[in-house]
Structures are given as structure tokens and as C-alpha cells.
Amino acid sequence: MGSDTLSAALADLRDRVAATCFPLDVPGAVQARLARRELIEQLDDYLLPRLxxxxxxxxxxxxxxTGxxxxxxxxxxxxxEVTPAGPLRPxxxxxxxxxxxxxRHWFAAEAGIGLRLDERxxxxxxxxxxxxxxxVSADNRRVAVRLLGAADLWIFVTTASRYADAAPWHLLRLARERNTRLAIVLxxxxxEVLDGVRADLVRLxxxxxxxxxxxxxxxxxxxxxxxxxxxxVPIRTWLAERGADPDARAAVVRRTVGGLLHSLDRRVPPLAQAAGRQYEAVDRARACVDTAYAATSQWALRALDDGSLLCGAAAGRWADGDVAGAARAVRESLDALVADAFARGAERSAGCLPPGAVRRSAPEPLAWPGDGEPLALIAAVGGPVSGPGIGREAAGRLGTRIGSEPAARLILDVHRGLRGVVAAALDGERARRVAAMTPLPAQDGTGLIEALDTVRRSA
Ligand SMILES: Nc1nc2c(ncn2[C@@H]2O[C@H](COP(=O)(O)OP(=O)(O)OP(=O)(O)O)[C@@H](O)[C@H]2O)c(=O)[nH]1
Ligand SMILES: [Mg+2]
Structure with a gap:
């Protein structure tokens, strides 16, 4: 114990614990966040400096x-008087x-801790x-509990009227679990009540x-x-016996350090499990989002092929002989199609994301192919070229102008280009939605167990 190997193994465990995060509100996350903080504090405040x-x-x-x-x-x-006592609480x-x-040199000057020197x-x-x-002050409570975690010894002070309160007993049990050296001052x-109260406290x-x-x-x-x-005097004697002799001191430290090392066996595995649950939840959410967007993508690509984009405004412009206006209307319908697909994707994937995941979606303006040739764009969204309708008419007019084979090739190119833009837009949206689930856990918890094993072997 006290070896560099143990310190290195604990430092590694500490870093791995610090690397865990529990952003998703899946079962066990709340406890894991607290346990993570407590463990890091105790490694930083006690184990690592003590070793x-x-x-x-x-x-x-x-x-x-208090009081x-x-x-x-x-x-x-x-x-x-080194620390003020008084009637105000706290x-x-x-x-x-x-x-x-x-x-003095053993104790780094720390903001928020008063230092007094006294030879007694x-x-x-x-x-x-x-x-x-x-x-009553949550800050006070938190500081106190944290400092108890930094102690070699606890002197627990209670009174005849407070000894049965719940809060101290929770901490006293914690001291027992960690094997911290403890003395109780009643x-x-x-x-007149000394014997009775003492007997009752001993029983508890x-x-x-x-x-x-x-x-x-x-x-x-x-x-x-x-x-x-x-x-x-008896309390001072108890302290003096433990402090004066280096062997007695070492025994106290061994006991407290040993207790804490032992407590890691109980504390680290649940953290690893919770990290694993976060990891799995993110994995499941990713797969669910993927499926949702695959379905949405298919829906959008079908709309590109079935001629529906030529209904409404585009059909009106075409009927008026306004080819450029009809192509503009097609581009607007394409933008609307993608916006609708984003909304469908968001709706389909909403249930995939556990509470705690962040959601965002920012459609970007898209560059549609077919800009130079409105007839090709209209024909490309016109449904089956063999069928009747605006698409077939546009393809016919383009064929008359540039020849039917070059026209067919151009229409096919624009059609492929449109499919490519729609698929890429939805893929980008899917990826953004997955990325919005960050911060993603960096590890699934197995690293914590490996680090704990190394600590065990080094202890
Ligand atoms: N009569 C009497 N008063 C005491 C005794 N011990 C402490 N007090 C008084 O009780 C009050 C609280 O004592 P503190 O030592 O300030 O108590 P504390 O536990 O440090 O309390 P906080 O720091 O406020 O949480 C002070 O006014 C003390 O003088 C005692 O044995 N008899
Ligand atoms: Mg006080």
C-alpha cells in the first residue's frame, strides 16, 4: 500500500470515472451522477493525496x-479560541x-478553509x-460531507437532544462502511440523564x-x-495516542485507506453498469433514429418519382405556357418536400430519444440540379415518362430541341441528382439528430471495471 503503482492505478480509475457521463434520464442515472461526483471527490480529497x-x-x-x-x-x-463558537445557527x-x-507545509492553502497554528x-x-x-444551508451540508470524506478520523459530536436524528446516522453508517476511525462525543x-442517554446511544x-x-x-x-x-482530557488522550507514534498513525491511515479501497468494490461496478446503460440507450436511440429516417427517405424519394410535385402551382404555370415559372414552382415544391420530410423524420424519431437528449434541427438551403434546363427538371419529377402528363410533354419538347437520346440522358441525370440531394439532406438531418444526443458517453463502463481490477492487483 502507498506504492506508486497503487497511486497510478487509482489516478487512472479517477480519470476513467471522470470520463463517464450520464446525460440520459435512464434508470440509475440520477444515483450514478451523485456516486460519480462523490467518488471523484474522495479520490481527490483523500486517497490520492494520502498515498x-x-x-x-x-x-x-x-x-x-449544528449547535x-x-x-x-x-x-x-x-x-x-481558534474557531468561533456562538449561539447563532450555524x-x-x-x-x-x-x-x-x-x-503547516502538509496542508496546501485552500480557499475557503481557515488555517490556525497552535502548538497545543x-x-x-x-x-x-x-x-x-x-x-439549513445546503452549501454547508455539502462542504461538511465532503470534508468528512477527506478525514483520517472522524470525531462525531452529538448531544443528548440530537443523538437519535437521522442525518448523523446516515453518515455514521457511511463511516462504518468505509472503515473510517471514529469517536463519538455525546x-x-x-x-441527571447521563446514564440513560448513554445507554440508549450505545444501543443505537x-x-x-x-x-x-x-x-x-x-x-x-x-x-x-x-x-x-x-x-x-479523554478525547485529547485518544487523539494523542493515535497521532504521536508513527506506527499508530500508519495503522489509522492503513485502516481508512483500506476501507476506502474496499468500498470501491461496492461503488465502481454500479457506476460501470450505469455507464453501460447510457451507452446502450444511446445505441438503441441511434438505431431507432436510423430506421425512422430510412422510412422517411423512402417516402420522399417516392414523391420524387410519382409526379405529385407537378400538381398545384407548377401545373398552372405549365398550362399558361410559363416553363420557367413551372420549373421555379417545382423547386419550391422540392424545398417543401424536404421540409416535410424533416418534420416527418423528427416526428418518427421523437420517441427514440430518451429524456435528457437534446433535440435540434436546422434545415439548410439546398442546391437543386437542372437549373440550366427547366424542361429537364420538369420532366425529371414528372413521373413515368411513358405515362401521360406534364412530365411526358416536357420530355417530348426537350427531345425535339436537343434530340431524344441526349434529352433522355439529361433527364436521367437530373433525376439522379434530385434523388441524391434529397437522400443527402435527410442523411445530414439524421446525423444531426444523432449528434444532438451528445454528450455521448465515451465508454460503456468496461474500462471502469478494468481500472478497478488494476487497483485491486496493486493494493
Ligand atoms: N451551557 C452550555 N453551552 C454549551 C456547551 N457546549 C456548547 N455550548 C454553547 O452552545 C453554543 C453552540 O456551540 P458551538 O461550539 O458554536 O456549536 P457548533 O456545533 O460549532 O455549532 P455551529 O458551528 O453553529 O453549527 C455556543 O453558544 C456554546 O457556548 C455546554 O456544554 N453547556
Ligand atoms: Mg461551530
Whole structure:
């Protein structure tokens, strides 16, 4: 453990987790987005830095409910006010890190974290007073939970009136799952209820599989009396025992790192599955869009061949002897045909796209062939040349002018050209619609499992 190989394997896993995305609202996506963020934060905040600096002091994070007396406890442990305590809830909005001056270099100056130096911090230890975990402020809550993820040790502060609240228990179970070293401070307990409350909390801890966690009750003092130092001696001793001796420190780190590595087995596979589901959903959506546009394309090409584009305005102009006007009307009908095909494609493929996919469609102006020869254009959309109608008349007039074989060739060329433009326009639209499903997952999740295997082999 602590080897470069493990760090490299974890860094690779981190990058692969960061490369996943869950844009489509398919089952499991919401949980996967949260799990992804939590995992990246924990790798960045704890595992990778801890492995890079195994000799850094232990970070003891003091967390818990608002007003439980976390800041008061930190001040009492240090013997002076390093972090303000007060009656306003929440008082601690910015985390405060307290360490010895000789340990300062281990902690990069980070915006949003106050740093205090004090030689009374137990050796080999740094204390972090964090915002409350059940705060009314969502930012506070998030910062607190994130900092708990960065801890070597958690000192969890609760009170006689708050110890059964749900929020702390969720985090305490998380600590157990991750095997994080934990101590619980039961603060502000009126002397007369001390035994009863302590017994009840012990019962709850056992139920949560935390029966072996040290529990430090502190009796309620008079208002304004502060927290006498003698009341925190056992907690300071617990910290000092773990911080002073390099072997004891290493044992704590081994346990927390080991717990986190173990938790990867539980956390990475669901992420890989969710990435796979996104990938499959995109794949299915692509195939569905392809089918929708293939059908639309066939419909549009049939309309090119059946003479229907010569109905309406084009037929009127032709009847008036206005050949150029009839050709213009054909071009307008072609534009309308493509616009209609885009709308049909959008409608047919709408059900293909899972919620969360972005939709866009921007028809571009098309260049139709047959510009130089209106008769060829009219004949090319006139339906079967053998049948009666405007198409046949236009082909006949063109044949009279340039010869029937060259006329037939030209009409065929224009017809092929028209089919090519319609097919390309619909193909482009289909491709845009598929691309609009981005951001597409770069991988299907197997890369995550491979990276997890490498971590396992390196641990
Ligand atoms: N009477 C009495 N007051 C206490 C005791 N412990 C803490 N307090 C008071 O309770 C209030 C809250 O204490 P803090 O240490 O600020 O609590 P916190 O957990 O840091 O709270 P936030 O940072 O606001 O979330 C302060 O006014 C303390 O003086 C105690 O044992 N007895
Ligand atoms: Mg506080």
C-alpha cells in the first residue's frame, strides 16, 4: 500500500470515472451522477493525496449537528479560541483547520478553509472544524460531507437532544462502511440523564454495527461556563495516542485507506453498469433514429418519382405556357418536400430519444440540379415518362430541341441528382439528430471495471 503503482492505478480509475457521463434520464442515472461526483471527490480529497504523503499528520474532522458544540470542543482541545463558537445557527460556515506550525507545509492553502497554528494540537494530528451536517444551508451540508470524506478520523459530536436524528446516522453508517476511525462525543448531557442517554446511544450504535466505537460523554456546563479542559482530557488522550507514534498513525491511515479501497468494490461496478446503460440507450436511440429516417427517405424519394410535385402551382404555370415559372414552382415544391420530410423524420424519431437528449434541427438551403434546363427538371419529377402528363410533354419538347437520346440522358441525370440531394439532406438531418444526443458517453463502463481490477492487483 502507498506504492506508486497503487497511486497510478487509482489516478487512472479517477480519470476513467471522470470520463463517464450520464446525460440520459435512464434508470440509475440520477444515483450514478451523485456516486460519480462523490467518488471523484474522495479520490481527490483523500486517497490520492494520502498515498502521495503517507507521513502527513492525521486529519481529524470534527463533524456533527449544528449547535452540538463542535467549535467549543475544538477550542477546548487546543486551550484557546481558534474557531468561533456562538449561539447563532450555524456559527461555523467556513471550515477551520488547526495544526502545529511544523506541520503547516502538509496542508496546501485552500480557499475557503481557515488555517490556525497552535502548538497545543496533539502531535501528529490536525483538527478540522467543519460546518454542520444537517444545516439549513445546503452549501454547508455539502462542504461538511465532503470534508468528512477527506478525514483520517472522524470525531462525531452529538448531544443528548440530537443523538437519535437521522442525518448523523446516515453518515455514521457511511463511516462504518468505509472503515473510517471514529469517536463519538455525546455533548451537553445533563448529569441527571447521563446514564440513560448513554445507554440508549450505545444501543443505537450496536444496532448500526458501531458497538466498538469509543464514546465520550461530556456533561452540560452552566451557560457561559465554556467547556472545562478536564472534560476533554479523554478525547485529547485518544487523539494523542493515535497521532504521536508513527506506527499508530500508519495503522489509522492503513485502516481508512483500506476501507476506502474496499468500498470501491461496492461503488465502481454500479457506476460501470450505469455507464453501460447510457451507452446502450444511446445505441438503441441511434438505431431507432436510423430506421425512422430510412422510412422517411423512402417516402420522399417516392414523391420524387410519382409526379405529385407537378400538381398545384407548377401545373398552372405549365398550362399558361410559363416553363420557367413551372420549373421555379417545382423547386419550391422540392424545398417543401424536404421540409416535410424533416418534420416527418423528427416526428418518427421523437420517441427514440430518451429524456435528457437534446433535440435540434436546422434545415439548410439546398442546391437543386437542372437549373440550366427547366424542361429537364420538369420532366425529371414528372413521373413515368411513358405515362401521360406534364412530365411526358416536357420530355417530348426537350427531345425535339436537343434530340431524344441526349434529352433522355439529361433527364436521367437530373433525376439522379434530385434523388441524391434529397437522400443527402435527410442523411445530414439524421446525423444531426444523432449528434444532438451528445454528450455521448465515451465508454460503456468496461474500462471502469478494468481500472478497478488494476487497483485491486496493486493494493
Ligand atoms: N451551557 C452550555 N453551552 C454549551 C456547551 N457546549 C456548547 N455550548 C454553547 O452552545 C453554543 C453552540 O456551540 P458551538 O461550539 O458554536 O456549536 P457548533 O456545533 O460549532 O455549532 P455551529 O458551528 O453553529 O453549527 C455556543 O453558544 C456554546 O457556548 C455546554 O456544554 N453547556
Ligand atoms: Mg461551530
Amino acid at each position: 502521495a504523503a503517507p507521513r502527513a499528520p492525521l486529519l481529524a474532522v470534527v463533524g456533527g449537528s 452540538a458544540g463542535r467549535s467549543t470542543l475544538v477550542n477546548a482541545l487546543v486551550g484557546r 456559527t461555523t460556515r467556513v471550515p477551520v483547520l488547526v495544526c502545529r506550525s511544523g506541520d 494540537v496533539p502531535p501528529g494530528m490536525a483538527l478540522l472544524d467543519v460546518p454542520d451536517i444537517d444545516s 455533548n451537553r448531557v445533563p448529569t 450504535l450496536r444496532q448500526a454495527g458501531l458497538g466498538d466505537v469509543p464514546l465520550y460523554p461530556i456533561v452540560e456546563t452552566e451557560p457561559g461556563a465554556g467547556l472545562p479542559e478536564r472534560n476533554v
